[in-house]
Amino acid sequence: MDNPEIIYLDVCVLCRPFDDQSYLRIRMETEAVNLILSNVKNGKYVLAVSKVHLAEINSIPNIYERIQLKTILDKFGMPTNVNILETRERAEHLVKKGFGMADAAHIGFAEKSMASFFITCDDRLLKKCLNNKISIQCTNPVIFCEKEKLK
Numbered sequence: 324m325d326n327p328e329i330i331y332l333d334v335c336v337l338c339r340p341f342d343d344q345s346y347l348r349i350r351m352e353t354e355a356v357n358l359i360l361s362n363v364k365n366g367k368y369v370l371a372v373s374k375v376h377l378a379e380i381n382s383i384p385n386i387y388e389r390i391q392l393k394t395i396l397d398k399f400g401m402p403t404n405v406n407i408l409e410t411r412e413r414a415e416h417l418v419k420k421g422f423g424m425a426d427a428a429h430i431g432f433a434e435k436s437m438a439s440f441f442i443t444c445d446d447r448l449l450k451k452c453l454n455n456k457i458s459i460q461c462t463n464p465v466i467f468c469e470k471e472k473l474k
Contacts, residue, residue, distance in 0.1 A: 327366055330370060333444075334429075335445055337392055339353045341388045356464050370400045409435060414427040
């Protein structure tokens with residue numbers, strides 16, 4: 324692939340395979356996450372990774388989950404190369420609009436890393452994104468896979 328699209332997955336998406344799979348929605352989102360990651364591995368997409376990912380993942384109490392997530396990011400992620408001051412200003416602006424601090428930071432990094440998509444499993448966050456001027460497409464993993472016709 325010549326110019327793979329940059330995508331940004333928040334930590335709730337990355338953690339989806341570790342959630343209780345007895346719920347249909349969670350199983351569907353887990354399959355979508357696995358499909359997205361397989362397309363990252365084959366070069367169709369570039370997975371943007373920020374300091375926010377690392378901070379959130381370091382706070383996960385389950386060591387197995389923490390190691391698995393760090394391995395995925397280390398092996399397949401691309402560290403974001405953004406202007407930290409601009410990213411912080413954007414995140415602060417989003418916090419003033421009612422976004423949580425971590426969510427605002429993720430969105431700031433996603434926007435500034437020139438990602439085409441910000442992907443989350445958090446319905447409330449998606450709704451906030453749709454109601455505010457987020458400069459990139461915000462979606463959940465299942466809809467992303469449908470839009471992109473991933474197989």
